[in-house]
Amino acid sequence: MQDPAGLARSLTRAGYFADEGVATAAYLALALPRPLFLEGEAGVGKTALAHALATVVGADLLRLQCYEGIDASQALYDWDFPRQLLHLRAAESAGTATGAGDADRLEHEVYSRRFLLARPLLAALETSPAVLLVDEVDRADDEFEAFLLEVLSDYTVTVPELGTVRAEVPPIVVVTSNRTREVHDALKRRCLYHWVEHPRFDREVEIVRARVPEASAALAAQVAAAVGVLRAEDLLKPPGVAETIDWTLALVALGADRLDADTATATLGAVLKYREDQLHASRLDVQKMITTAVAGG
Amino acid sequence: MVEPPGPYDAVDSLVGLAATLRSTGVQVSTDRVHAAVAALAQLDPLRRADVYWAGRLTLCGTPDDLARYDTAFAAYFGDRPGAVVRRQRLTTRQLQLVAEPGDPGSGSDGEGEAAPMVAAASTVEQLRHRDVTTMDAAEKEHLRRLLAALRLPGERRATRRLRPSLRGQVDGGRTLRAWLAAGGEPAQLRHRAPSTRPRRVVLLVDVSGSMEGYAEALLRFAHAASRRGGAHAAPSRGAADPTEVFALGTRLTRITREMALRDPDAAMAAVATALVDAGGGTRLGELLKQFLDAWGQRGTARGAVVVLLSDGWERGDATLLGEQVARLHRLAHRVVWSNPRKAAPGYAPLAAGMAAALPHVDDFVEGHSLAALEHLAAVVRGAAAGEGGATSRSTAGRSPAGRRGAPGVRGPAGPSGKEPARA
Numbered sequence: 001m002q003d004p005a006g007l008a009r010s011l012t013r014a015g016y017f018a019d020e021g022v023a024t025a026a027y028l029a030l031a032l033p034r035p036l037f038l039e040g041e042a043g044v045g046k047t048a049l050a051h052a053l054a055t056v057v058g059a060d061l062l063r064l065q066c067y068e069g070i071d072a073s074q075a076l077y078d079w080d081f082p083r084q085l086l087h088l089r090a091a092e093s094a095g096t097a098t099g100a101g102d103a104d105r106l107e108h109e110v111y112s113r114r115f116l117l118a119r120p121l122l123a124a125l126e127t128s129p130a131v132l133l134v135d136e137v138d139r140a141d142d143e144f145e146a147f148l149l150e151v152l153s154d155y156t157v158t159v160p161e162l163g164t165v166r167a168e169v170p171p172i173v174v175v176t177s178n179r180t181r182e183v184h185d186a187l188k189r190r191c192l193y194h195w196v197e198h199p200r201f202d203r204e205v206e207i208v209r210a211r212v213p214e215a216s217a218a219l220a221a222q223v224a225a226a227v228g229v230l231r232a233e234d235l236l237k238p239p240g241v242a243e244t245i246d247w248t249l250a251l252v253a254l255g256a257d258r259l260d261a262d263t264a265t266a267t268l269g270a271v272l273k274y275r276e277d278q279l280h281a282s283r284l285d286v287q288k289m290i291t292t293a294v295a296g297g
Numbered sequence: 298m299v300e301p302p303g304p305y306d307a308v309d310s311l312v313g314l315a316a317t318l319r320s321t322g323v324q325v326s327t328d329r330v331h332a333a334v335a336a337l338a339q340l341d342p343l344r345r346a347d348v349y350w351a352g353r354l355t356l357c358g359t360p361d362d363l364a365r366y367d368t369a370f371a372a373y374f375g376d377r378p379g380a381v382v383r384r385q386r387l388t389t390r391q392l393q394l395v396a397e398p399g400d401p402g403s404g405s406d407g408e409g410e411a412a413p414m415v416a417a418a419s420t421v422e423q424l425r426h427r428d429v430t431t432m433d434a435a436e437k438e439h440l441r442r443l444l445a446a447l448r449l450p451g452e453r454r455a456t457r458r459l460r461p462s463l464r465g466q467v468d469g470g471r472t473l474r475a476w477l478a479a480g481g482e483p484a485q486l487r488h489r490a491p492s493t494r495p496r497r498v499v500l501l502v503d504v505s506g507s508m509e510g511y512a513e514a515l516l517r518f519a520h521a522a523s524r525r526g527g528a529h530a531a532p533s534r535g536a537a538d539p540t541e542v543f544a545l546g547t548r549l550t551r552i553t554r555e556m557a558l559r560d561p562d563a564a565m566a567a568v569a570t571a572l573v574d575a576g577g578g579t580r581l582g583e584l585l586k587q588f589l590d591a592w593g594q595r596g597t598a599r600g601a602v603v604v605l606l607s608d609g610w611e612r613g614d615a616t617l618l619g620e621q622v623a624r625l626h627r628l629a630h631r632v633v634w635s636n637p638r639k640a641a642p643g644y645a646p647l648a649a650g651m652a653a654a655l656p657h658v659d660d661f662v663e664g665h666s667l668a669a670l671e672h673l674a675a676v677v678r679g680a681a682a683g684e685g686g687a688t689s690r691s692t693a694g695r696s697p698a699g700r701r702g703a704p705g706v707r708g709p710a711g712p713s714g715k716e717p718a719r720a
Contacts, residue, residue, distance in 0.1 A: 003340075003341075004340070004350075020346065020350070021350060021353075024340070024347070024350040024351075024354065025350070025354050027339070027340075028336050028339055028340075028351070028354060031339040032332075032335055032336065032339065034332070039360065067457070068456070068457060069456045069457025069458045070457075071458060079469070079470060079473070081469025081470060081472070081473050082469070084469075084473050085469075085472070085473060085476065088473075088476055088477070088481045089481075089483075091481060092481045092482075103477075103480055103481075106477075106481060107477055110473070110477065138596070139596075178595060178596075179360070179595060180595040180596025180597065180599075181596060181597060182359065182553075185324075185358060188358045189326060189328060189329060189358070192332075192336070192354040192355060193354060193355070193357050193358055194354055195360050195363055236590070236594065237594075
């Protein structure tokens with residue numbers, strides 16, 4: 001992995017087809033090293049890149065799925081309270097907790113590493129090598145961003161009762177966002193920023209063939225081209241790569257080796273997830289769409 | 298692994314590129330330039346594509362920056378970098394800023410100065426540099442004084458974040474500490490319960506020609522309303538999401554960033570710079586669709602209180618507007634339409650756009666005076682109700698009583714201090 005092109009080849013072997021921008025971004029994320037901030041439409045392969053990177057560098061992938069209201073106890077660490085309480089009760093009934101020194105010792109025991117539950121962020125600092133995927137950071141609220149910034153800036157976590165945990169080797173960090181809101185500049189500034197596009201036609205065919213090896217070359221090309229046509233339409237949710245793969249899987253499951261009007265209509269639910277979009281597509285000339293698709297393929 | 302930085306000309310080039318990028322309006326901080334230099338040191342400084350990506354990955358922060366980056370890169374290094382250009386048209390403002398670096402259109406610009414560029418861009422869109430600062434002094438003073446007291450927090454909603462409480466689920470951490478403090482003796486259980494915080498408020502301000510007399514006042518209202526999201530706002534019981542503000546002119550412009558400036562006049566000047574298109578005709582339905590496609594559906598409108606400040610004059614297809622308001626209604630917690638024309642005697646929502654939109658609007662209120670805006674703020678806070686939009690509530694399966702803190706107060710209420718207190 002001397003250069004972006006080399007990394008792109010390794011990623012291809014891991015099943016991820018990176019274009020020049022993605023390959024350069026990933027290469028710099030490894031070389032500098034710096035967290036990689038990926039934005040783009042849902043389903044363009046932001047999360048898949050983190051999985052592929054983990055495979056390429058032979059690291060464990062630790063995934064933190066963000067959601068509204070996520071806080072330190074779900075992202076960083078939590079104490080295993082039921083077991084701590086049990087331990088307290090056990091110590092008490094054994095009669096070991098009497099003097100003042102014993103109370104200190106007991107407290108020390110209760111707040112020891114074995115009662116600490118490592119959540120993804122702490123686990124990523126303790127694992128090496130590790131790829132940390134902070135998925136859909138835009139869903140978390142902004143307090144969480146500030147907190148994430150703190151962890152990502154020096155890769156240390158302080159547990160008040162226990163001490164500081166420092167990463168020996170900083171994890172490779174991939175942060176993704178669907179841009180439902182603007183993530184704070186302070187966080188972005190520490191990262192490499194890349195906007196992930198829908199792949200071009202030939203790359204999408206490669207992706208489909210790699211992910212759905214049962215599909216014939218002709219089917220993969222037709223599906224990719226048809227999705228390309230749909231993306232050019234004015235839809236509420238243009239289909240992503242994930243939908244292209246789903247559609248191909250659906251067609252393969254039906255035993256189709258070609259995309260025709262009937263099978264396309266029957267399986268449209270795999271690509272278009274809004275009623276308005278399906279109505280829109282049903283108004284399209286499906287046969288013409290296929291013809292265009294085949295001509296394009 | 299870290300190599301010494303590239304040759305001097307590479308550093309100079311990146312610094313120059315960053316300066317060009319700044320002149321297009323992208324905020325490039327020094328540490329971003331450092332990152333660019335570090336990135337290029339890992340790549341081949343003599344390869345054009347490598348310089349392009351090293352700069353793009355480090356100097357940009359939003360998709361909006363990308364088009365500006367491409368322009369700046371082309372302007373600084375010559376030709377466009379071939380295959381890697383995003384298919385995104387530049388707005389006139391961006392072109393203009395590249396053309397006139399160092400002069401980001403100060404508020405005192407005559408309309409004539411921008412004219413050649415604008416005329417070349419479009420004859421249909423009446424693109425003009427609006428000078429919002431030309432409001433007459435008495436009105437400005439009056440508004441500023443009264444708007445200072447205004448806030449626009451959304452209705453409160455429960456969050457997933459838990460806070461210590463007397464009721465609710467058992468709080469393991471606090472219970473354990475209490476037991477430890479008692480020397481391991483089982484003590485009283487501690488509890489925690491979800492906290493609440495205000496819903497996000499999204500303001501869509503119509504700045505088209507038909508809103509001429511109201512646009513400035515409404516933008517100032519939007520500024521007063523969006524202040525509370527900043528760091529200087531008192532974080533009472535859970536900080537709010539920042540208020541998002543969009544302007545609907547001949548095109549959709551997000552002006553949340555401009556609104557973040559604390560000084561109202563500075564914010565208005567920044568908005569005037571951002572809005573090259575105030576005063577033209579509006580195709581509300583089309584712009585609303587743009588908003589929903591680019592922002593609303595992704596999450597900006599989800600669960601939010603969305604306020605449309607518009608007279609509902611639709612130049613385009615009223616059916617489209619109806620459809621888009623219906624779509625907005627499905628995404629948002631509540632849709633409030635504030636129409637400054639509503640107060641006029643004998644007003645009926647006969648404008649085609651307004652009539653199409655009304656069935657999907659939860660609260661239909663006035664917006665012509667300060668009292669009306671104060672009433673609007675109370676409606677957004679959930680402390681008062683506006684006139685409902687026909688039968689939509691029952692069809693949407695929402696119970697108005699369940700969502701409002703106090704029963705309906707029709708028409709503009711008095712000063713916000715006298716609004717009924719929230720439950």
